[in-house]
Amino acid sequence: MPKVLDGATIAAEIKQDVAEEVKALAARGVKPGLAVVQVGHVPASEIYVRNKVQTSKELGFLSEHITPAETVTTEEMLALIATLNAREDIDGILVQLPLPKQVDAKVLLDAIAPEKDVDGFHPVNAGRLQAGRQALAPCTPAGVIEILKRSGIPISGANAVVVGRSDIVGKPAAMLLLHENATVTICHSKTRDLGAVTRQADILVAAIGRPGFITPDMVKPGATIIDVGINRIDTREEFDKFFKGNDKREAAFAKRGSVLVGDVHPAAFEVSGAYTPVPGGVGLLTIAMLMANTVRAAKIRRGM
Numbered sequence: 093m094p095k096v097l098d099g100a101t102i103a104a105e106i107k108q109d110v111a112e113e114v115k116a117l118a119a120r121g122v123k124p125g126l127a128v129v130q131v132g133h134v135p136a137s138e139i140y141v142r143n144k145v146q147t148s149k150e151l152g153f154l155s156e157h158i159t160p161a162e163t164v165t166t167e168e169m170l171a172l173i174a175t176l177n178a179r180e181d182i183d184g185i186l187v188q189l190p191l192p193k194q195v196d197a198k199v200l201l202d203a204i205a206p207e208k209d210v211d212g213f214h215p216v217n218a219g220r221l222q223a224g225r226q227a228l229a230p231c232t233p234a235g236v237i238e239i240l241k242r243s244g245i246p247i248s249g250a251n252a253v254v255v256g257r258s259d260i261v262g263k264p265a266a267m268l269l270l271h272e273n274a275t276v277t278i279c280h281s282k283t284r285d286l287g288a289v290t291r292q293a294d295i296l297v298a299a300i301g302r303p304g305f306i307t308p309d310m311v312k313p314g315a316t317i318i319d320v321g322i323n324r325i326d327t328r329e330e331f332d333k334f335f336k337g338n339d340k341r342e343a344a345f346a347k348r349g350s351v352l353v354g355d356v357h358p359a360a361f362e363v364s365g366a367y368t369p370v371p372g373g374v375g376l377l378t379i380a381m382l383m384a385n386t387v388r389a390a391k392i393r394r395g396m
Contacts, residue, residue: 095366097243097318099376106238106380107151113387114152117396124390125154125182126210126382129172131191132162141188147379153386154181166196170203177205183393184210184386207393210385213260221267226392228385233265235377236297236318237272239368245295245316248273253290255279255306255355256299261320265297286310298355304334306356314365320374321355334358 114124126148130141141157148155160172169191176185185208191197206216212230220227240247252274256262262278270276279289281300287310290296295316298306303323311317325331326349334353335341345351354370361367368374390396 094361094364095243097239097316097366097368097373099239099368099373102239102242103376103380105242106377106384107147110380110383110387111151117387117390118152120396122390122394122396123152123154123181124184124386125156125179126184126186126386127156127158127176127182128186128188129158129160129169129176130188131160131164131169131195134190137188137190144186144379144382147383148386151383153383156182162192163194164192165194166199169195169200173200173203177203177208182208183390184208184382186211186382208389210382210389212264212385218259218264221264224271228389229268230260230264231378231381231385232261232320232374233268234385235374235381236265236320237268238377238381239318239374240295240316243366245366247295250274250294251277251292252295252297253277253279253293254297254299255286255290256297256301256320258299258301261299262297265299265320269295269297300355302355303330303353304355304357306360308357308360308363311360311363313363315363317356317361317364317367318374319354319356319368319370321353322370322375323353323355324350325353326350 128141128144145155145157176182185204187200189197201213204214206214209217209228212228217227221229252269254262254266257278257280266276266278277289279286283289290310291312293312293315297318299320301321303325331345334357341351352371
């Protein structure tokens, strides 16, 4: 039977580590500060932001939730970011996406001071990560590494294949694996004979944003699968494609009208030696890694 890599357990471990670091910082008169900026009312984002703010408070951070008007302009947002950049009590700045159409998200994210960019999206942090220098790494890829390490999955010397080349997940995940001495291949939708490449993977990271894209024939028996995808399916045809005969998922579908599936077809997990489920896997680590990044930023800024 494949081993299920439980995101909830690992996220709890990381939060406990963060809480201990916060106590140690408090003894030295330092309190990490996180500012979350949210514009507009996207239900999914509101839940996510609420969880971020609540978790930061529980861990002992200075936590601010800033909600500019939905009519805010790029210039007004830039002024807000400049204020947060200048504040000594704020170590991390997070701008929740998506932003209203009138706000230039790229300009705004680039305006965040790299040392306070706890999302790890700033080009300076991307460059530092690529160069193997001290950097704030994007939370989801950093969570991938934590899952592997805390689950005892060997990375050094392993063949790792990352399917997906986004700036937020695919590329930084590949860089982090490379820094852990894996031999890394990055694939994408245009890769020729993709299955021939993925079947060489000891560690297969799926982050392509397509439901059930990785099928059983694309997985090396015994490989570790890290499924980063979160896709909502809400039609009977799609449901039957992935979960036909699964009573637990059937009950969830009947109750909610939708279920989540990752970028890996559930049948592919049976071929693996270990895997992260969806839901219950990588997604649960994102907030925990955000908290870890904020503490790291607080220490880096103070030369600790």
